[in-house]
Amino acid sequence: xxxxxxxxxxxxxxPLLRIHVRDEVTITDAEALGARIxxxxxxxxxxxxxxxxxxxxxxxxxxxxxxxxxxxxxAIAVAVTSPIVRAAINMMMRLTGQAPNLRxxxxxxxxxxxxxxxxx
Amino acid sequence: xxxxxxxxxxxxxxxxxxxxxSGDYDVxxxxxxxxxxxxxxxxxxxxxxDELIERRTQNEAQEEELLTRARQLARQQDELVQALSxxxxxxxxxxxxxxxxxxxxxxxxxxxxxxxxxxxAAERASHVIxxxxxxxxxxxxxxxxxxxxxxxxxxxxxxxxxxxxxxEVAPQIVALGGNDLHVRALARLSDALALVLADKGALDQPHx
Numbered sequence: 001x002x003x004x005x006x007x008x009x010x011x012x013x014x015p016l017l018r019i020h021v022r023d024e025v026t027i028t029d030a031e032a033l034g035a036r037i038x039x040x041x042x043x044x045x046x047x048x049x050x051x052x053x054x055x056x057x058x059x060x061x062x063x064x065x066x067x068x069x070x071x072x073x074x075a076i077a078v079a080v081t082s083p084i085v086r087a088a089i090n091m092m093m094r095l096t097g098q099a100p101n102l103r104x105x106x107x108x109x110x111x112x113x114x115x116x117x118x119x120x
Numbered sequence: 121x122x123x124x125x126x127x128x129x130x131x132x133x134x135x136x137x138x139x140x141x142s143g144d145y146d147v148x149x150x151x152x153x154x155x156x157x158x159x160x161x162x163x164x165x166x167x168x169x170d171e172l173i174e175r176r177t178q179n180e181a182q183e184e185e186l187l188t189r190a191r192q193l194a195r196q197q198d199e200l201v202q203a204l205s206x207x208x209x210x211x212x213x214x215x216x217x218x219x220x221x222x223x224x225x226x227x228x229x230x231x232x233x234x235x236x237x238x239x240x241a242a243e244r245a246s247h248v249i250x251x252x253x254x255x256x257x258x259x260x261x262x263x264x265x266x267x268x269x270x271x272x273x274x275x276x277x278x279x280x281x282x283x284x285x286x287x288e289v290a291p292q293i294v295a296l297g298g299n300d301l302h303v304r305a306l307a308r309l310s311d312a313l314a315l316v317l318a319d320k321g322a323l324d325q326p327h328x
Contacts, residue, residue, distance in 0.1 A: 054153075060167070060170040060171065060174055063167070082153060083153045083154060083155045083159055084151050084152075084153055084159065084163065087151075087159045087160045087162075087163040088163055090160055091160065091163055091164055091167055
């Protein structure tokens with residue numbers, strides 16, 4: 001499974017959806033995330049930490065789907081070390097237009113610190 | 121911002137673009153883990169190629185759908201034209217009338233004959249009135265087709281009558297061998313119907 005979901009808390013105890021991402025993310029995976037953060041989903045408007053492994057790829061259909069998720073999450077911090085994966089996420093952010101509550105980090109600790117200081 | 125880029129990467133980009141420009145969208149820029157903005161461009165080109173493939177696939181599917189629809193419409197049109205070009209009317213029990221309109225070539229004559237013979241057999245028709253009011257001219261190919269149709273009608277035991285032959289068409293019929301028809305010709309369809317009904321004893325014979 002390219003997405004492995006886990007409900008957790010931030011260091012300051014705020015609800016957190018942690019997603020471990022690897023391999024090729026398809027539209028099915030993207031929709032599974034969408035279902036979790038829908039209005040009536042269990043993680044609607046939560047803080048999300050996405051830890052993306054090197055070599056992860058996003059299918060064209062998944063890339064087109066992600067912009068639909070923007071109003072449904074509180075904030076997404078993406079921890080990514082691979083320049084290629086970072087470029088892929090940057091490109092999706094460009095396609096989305098504005099994604100103010102989405103930011104890339106090179107470490108999980110930085111990502112969590114940013115999520116914790118956000119007022120949602 | 122200055123950026124140092126190897127010639128190999130530029131060549132890779134150019135090769136990808138040239139290949140894609142020739143219509144091969146399966147080509148991709150080989151990505152390496154470089155920490156520079158050119159990586160965004162390289163990845164962007166790959167994403168663009170993904171989109172081009174997607175659009176091409178959609179276009180092909182739409183084209184196929186349009187072709188299927190066009191074939192369906194053509195088939196429906198053929199069926200409609202065939203139905204309209206062979207309007208066999210049962211004007212009385214055992215009496216069929218067929219108004220012929222327009223040019224009748226071999227292919228159309230074959231369709232008309234097949235439809236007509238089927239109706240003659242199905243309705244055990246004793247008389248068939250071929251009305252030529254809508255035929256403005258007899259083409260060279262029309263007369264043999266008409267002759268074959270009339271002979272086939274006779275073989276099924278039905279009597280054929282011709283009506284509505286225009287003044288300008290009559291000489292053409294004679295010139296094209298219409299003398300061999302050996303069928304009764306009358307001015308109007310109503311005349312033929314009256315004659316047939318009289319034959320059947322349904323009316324007093326108006327004229328013989």
